[in-house]
Amino acid sequence: MSCSSVFQKGSTNMVEISIENLTKHYGTLVALDDVSLKIASGEVFGLLGPNGAGKSTLLKTLVGILRPTTGTIRIGAIDIVADPEKAKKMIGYLPENPSLYTGLTTLEFLQFVGKIRGVPDDLLDREISELLKSFGLEEKRNSLVGTLSKGMKQKVALIATSLHNPQLLVLDEPLTALDPKTRVSVKDWIGGQTARGVTTILSTHDLDVAQTHAGRIAIIDHGKIVAVGDIESLRHMANTTSDARLEDVFLRLTEEKGEDPARR
């Protein structure tokens, strides 16, 4: 798939993110423990962590799906808890395993999502057509979503995420279980959004993607941020060599907890 114009549309209004002393408890389980982060406007911010570290909880809290136990999250000047509707207009969120309305056609699903995210009627059809073309899904516009392949569904979910031109993109494992061709499409799309200046938070297990796209990376483990910085500063924090791969840095920073019996 070519990286067409819609992936690199004009720049968007940038927004910075501020997370302060965020905690999230599920009963006695502490999923997030005093997390504080600042993400600059237009920045691509990577989030890495082992399974169950709290990445998805952090992202869901950030987009307003979960309510923080304590702490604040600001999208620009807007507090997500105090004014969730205003904040959500600025956010595009892609969950780890997006489930779509399988009984709607691709076009109907996107029209529905565009409408509930407040895309004006005169823009909606044009946006959908351009994005479907960009992702090579034009022929599937009248196909029921339930009949699409996994890769196609992921593309439809990505289109739904960006239909309303969000200022903040929150992507939870956008490349999981995709075939190489679709991975390239999605990486192109992320690159296009970055070029437009959209603030992007990218949770991924794919360290290459994090290293390629993210300016700074946070490593989260047991609900705590254990390190934040660009690759150089992470190498420094991990006491690794200056040419160490992100994988080695990640393992060094998370292994101090010693939770992976396979590595003992």
Next chain:
Amino acid sequence: MSVASPLGTVGILIRYWVKGRFTKATILGLIIGETFSVIFILFGSSTYLSFSNRVGLTTGLSEVAGSLVLALYLVGLIQSGFNGGGLPVSSSDVDYVFTSPVPPREVFAAKVLLNSLTTVLFGFPPIIVLYLRFSAYYHTPMTAAILAGLVTLVFLVIGLLLAADITLSLGRGIGERKKLWRNLFIVLVLVLSLLPITLLIPGIPVEIADVTRILPNGLAAIVSVGLVSGTPGGLDYLVDLLLLFAWLGGFLVLGVRMARGHFYELLEVSTPGGEKFDHPNQTSRLDPRGKSIWSIVRLKEKILISRTREARALFINAMFLSGFLVIYALSGSFQSSPTSFLFILFIIGSFGSGTASRWIEKERLWILKSSPVSMRRYVKEVYRARVAPLLFYLVPVTVAVGVPLVLGQLSSPSLLLGVVLALPGALEIAGITMAGGMWFASRYGQSSADDILSSQAQELADIRRFLFQTIINLIMVSPIILLVLVSEALAAIMGPATLPILAVALVLISIAFTGMSINVLLNRAGDAITRREDL
């Protein structure tokens, strides 16, 4: 190569499946389900017996009715068989059993045995209660009822084998033409089952009715009804029983023979979000131009209802409901007392909660919760979209039951008030229980993936939810029920002159109460979605 003796392997498989299927939650669910079905069977059979007594139905026509009911069971299984669901399998079967060296024939045998066991366990109590009720009516011995029950259970197992055989046969070129075959099969079963109706037409040879004895449903109905009603059959019953067992043996041998080949790819695994659609391409019906967000939400819901066949299921259920209620009305079961009208309230009213039970799927909440729409408003719009087809089907049912009731009570104005309140009351209760159902679905509804991943926790949640929902719904609708109950006394106090004004005032009060109740329940549903954290 088998890992153990064939019988040993079948035993291992059954033990493993039973452990997965009969959890504490399913046993509790089974008990609750059986209790409800026994209550319904007692109600239904009493209605039928009153009806047949009043209208003068012969046991011959009861055999037709029984044969037809059993034919519908067969039709369902034939459809399931052609859809590849004749031998239900889970993804863990595919991953672990199908990849094991166990011969397919042994897997087939284990599946059939387990399904038969489950069917017998589920089916035995309500079937025996049904036949005991009939045998009490006809003054036949209890053993006759038990024998009739066993015959019906044999028929149920025959149905399972038929469905399995159809699925296994799909690999032999039938697959491409299966729709035609399926429809032919279904028409044949229904036509043959209905043949005894020709007994009502003068001049038609009696032998035509006996053709129904070709089919297992006809045989089972004739023997079962004959036994419980005390109709002398003698040698005929023995022949019928032999024929029934011949069907059983025939389908079993056929299935085992077909299961020698590799049949796994013919089986259908139900996957979350993997609904089947007749037409993968559809014209868009959701043009958003000039429409508000909320009309798009309603439209989306209507499209989903129609494409996922919910509307068709609702229609079929409404047809059964109206048939049952008309029989109930004709049977003279409504006595001259407002308490009898409660039956209308319960039967029609409870329809609402069932239709709302699966309206939401947890896994799709991310679309809504990450959007700026108000969840309270969203739920209300979904309710508006979903209550419309419910009322579309229930209003004619209510009118069908209401007209003879109103006409029958014209001479008794004080009872007429109860009827006048009960008819809209039934629809109001349906509306309230639907809103209640949506609240509980919002609060506890799980995704289909969760159903598979943690079925025991899911089943327990479902049972808790069902009980809690029933109690809350009963509390919510109790003022409407109370109004119907006190209507006769109220009418007596107020006098006949004020009855029209009283009726209008009470109906308006009842509607206002319903509106407020629905609003409260839907607000709670919206709040429940907002607060859900298990996403």
